[in-house]
Each structure stands twice: as C-alpha cells, then as structure tokens.
Amino acid sequence: MFEIKFGLIISERWGSQVVVRRRFRKAVERKFTWVRIPPPPPQMENQLDIIKLPPSRWAELKELRLTSLQTDPDAWENTYTSASLYSDELWKSRLQTSWDDQGCTNFFAEVNGKIVGTVGAIWSGGKLAHVATIVSVYVLPEYRRQGISEALMSHITNYLQDKKFIKLKLFVVSSQTNAYEFYKKLGFKEVGRLEKELLSEGKYSDEIIMERFLDE
Ligand SMILES: CC(C)(COP(=O)(O)OP(=O)(O)OC[C@H]1O[C@@H](n2cnc3c(N)ncnc32)[C@H](O)[C@@H]1OP(=O)(O)O)[C@@H](O)C(=O)NCCC(=O)NCCS
Numbered sequence: 356m357f358e359i360k361f362g363l364i365i366s367e368r369w370g371s372q373v374v375v376r377r378r379f380r381k382a383v384e385r386k387f388t389w390v391r392i393p394p395p396p397p398q399m400e401n402q403l404d405i406i407k408l409p410p411s412r413w414a415e416l417k418e419l420r421l422t423s424l425q426t427d428p429d430a431w432e433n434t435y436t437s438a439s440l441y442s443d444e445l446w447k448s449r450l451q452t453s454w455d456d457q458g459c460t461n462f463f464a465e466v467n468g469k470i471v472g473t474v475g476a477i478w479s480g481g482k483l484a485h486v487a488t489i490v491s492v493y494v495l496p497e498y499r500r501q502g503i504s505e506a507l508m509s510h511i512t513n514y515l516q517d518k519k520f521i522k523l524k525l526f527v528v529s530s531q532t533n534a535y536e537f538y539k540k541l542g543f544k545e546v547g548r549l550e551k552e553l554l555s556e557g558k559y560s561d562e563i564i565m566e567r568f569l570d571e
Pocket residue numbers: 427430491492493494495498499500501502503504505506526527528531532533534535536537538540
C-alpha cells in the first residue's frame with residue numbers, strides 16, 4: 356500500500372526510528388514524497404468460544420453469578436446477599452449437575468480465556484418433557500451489544516432442539532427492557548404477566564412470561 360505522507364505523519368506509521376528518520380529527512384528534502392506504508396501489525400482477534408464449564412472451574416461460575424447480582428440486581432429473583440453466603444461446595448455441585456445435564460444445563464461465553472457470559476436451561480419430565488425453561492441469561496456489561504448473548508442462545512437452542520425439546524419458555528422482570536428486546540428479537544412472544552411477582556425493598560416488580568416454539 357502506498358500513501359503520500361509528510362514527515363511527522365510518517366513517523367506515526369513507521370515503527371522503526373531509523374526508518375522514520377530516513378523517511379523524515381527524505382520528506383523534508385522533497386517536502387512530499389511517496390513512501391511505502393507497511394500494513395499495520397496484526398491485531399489480536401477476540402476469540403469467542405461457547406463452552407460448558409467443568410466442575411473444576413466452579414470459582415468462575417461463582418464470580419460471574421455474584422457479579423451479575425451486583426451489576427443487574429433487578430434482573431434476578433435471587434440477591435447478592437444470599438448468593439454470597441453459598442458454600443464453595445454448593446457452587447461446585449451446581450456446576451456438576453449442569454455438567455451432567457441432570458435436569459439443567461449451562462453454557463458459557465469465553466472470550467480470550469475469560470468467562471464473560473452465560474445461558475442456562477432447566478427442565479423436568481412427564482407432561483412437561485418437551486418444555487425447557489431458559490434461565491440465567493447474562494453478559495458482563497463491558498461485553499454487551501457484541502452478539503455474545505445471541506451466540507449463547509443460538510447454541511443452547513440447537514442443543515435443546517437436538518434433545519427433542521419443542522418449546523422454550525422464560526420469565527423476564529418487566530424492568531429488564533434490554534432482555535425483553537433481546538428475547539423478542541429471537542422470536543419469543545409475550546404470553547402473560549405475573550403482576551407484583553417480586554418484592555424487593557418495598558418495591559414490586561412484574562414478571563413477563565415469554566415462549567417460543569422450536570417446531571414452527
Ligand atoms: C440482555 C443481555 C443478556 C443481552 O446481552 P448482549 O450480549 O448485549 O446481547 P446481544 O449483543 O447478543 O444483542 C442481541 C440483540 O438483543 C437486543 N438488545 C440487546 N441489548 C439491547 C439493549 N440494551 N437495548 C435494546 N435492544 C437490545 C438487540 O436486538 C440486539 O441486536 P442488535 O445489537 O443487532 O440490535 C444483557 O443486556 C444482560 O446481561 N442484561 C442484564 C441481565 C438480564 O437482564 N438478563 C435477563 C434475565 S431474564
């Protein structure tokens with residue numbers, strides 16, 4: 356790539372001082388000159404992986420969950436105060452249960468080795484064996500609006516479809532407009548509202564029920 360540049364601008368683009376000085380002299384002598392601008396050094400790409408966390412990585416689950424309860428306290432039925440009292444054994448056993456798909460599963464978004472988001476699903480059996488409830492949808496604030504939740508939801512949806520679930524449902528607190536918009540974009544439809552379902556510090560919140568069919 357060739358560009359026409361004058362001294363100081365050249366020095367910003369060329370890394371080597373020697374080359375910069377030579378090019379700068381040349382530029383001053385001729386006022387303007389054609390110089391070869393090398394391509395910028397390769398940037399480290401952010402690598403996103405959607406993974407299941409093995410039980411040995413329970414501390415990362417704990418950190419993400421406790422962070423979510425602090426950054427978005429209104430989004431959850433649980434509170435930071437109660438979750439911060441859980442024993443390490445409890446976090447470990449929760450991850451073990453989801454690792455084994457025992458009535459629930461969780462997927463995590465890992466960006467360059469850091470866990471930045473999650474999505475989960477829970478299910479039962481009998482007449483509800485075809486229904487999975489989506490839970491724990493969360494991405495760290497600094498990683499939002501980059502499509503990470505969409506990647507997580509797409510992954511878990513395929514996973515649940517392979518397991519023959521045909522209906523997904525979820526509950527979203529009415530104040531969580533980001534999440535509501537997100538679910539709508541993915542084809543979830545609002546089918547009901549549980550009024551005054553949550554009570555926190557004297558304030559009620561509604562929960563919206565949404566569902567999406569995978570066989571349509
Ligand atoms: C909801 C949440 C998970 C979305 O995560 P995200 O990684 O930022 O979402 P994505 O980047 O994949 O966004 C996908 C789409 O969702 C919608 N969306 C996401 N955030 C939005 C916002 N702040 N406002 C409006 N629409 C939004 C948009 O349609 C977006 O597509 P676009 O970026 O092409 O417009 C995230 O905001 C979050 O963790 N919120 C707090 C926790 C929470 O409320 N969880 C839900 C519990 S039920």
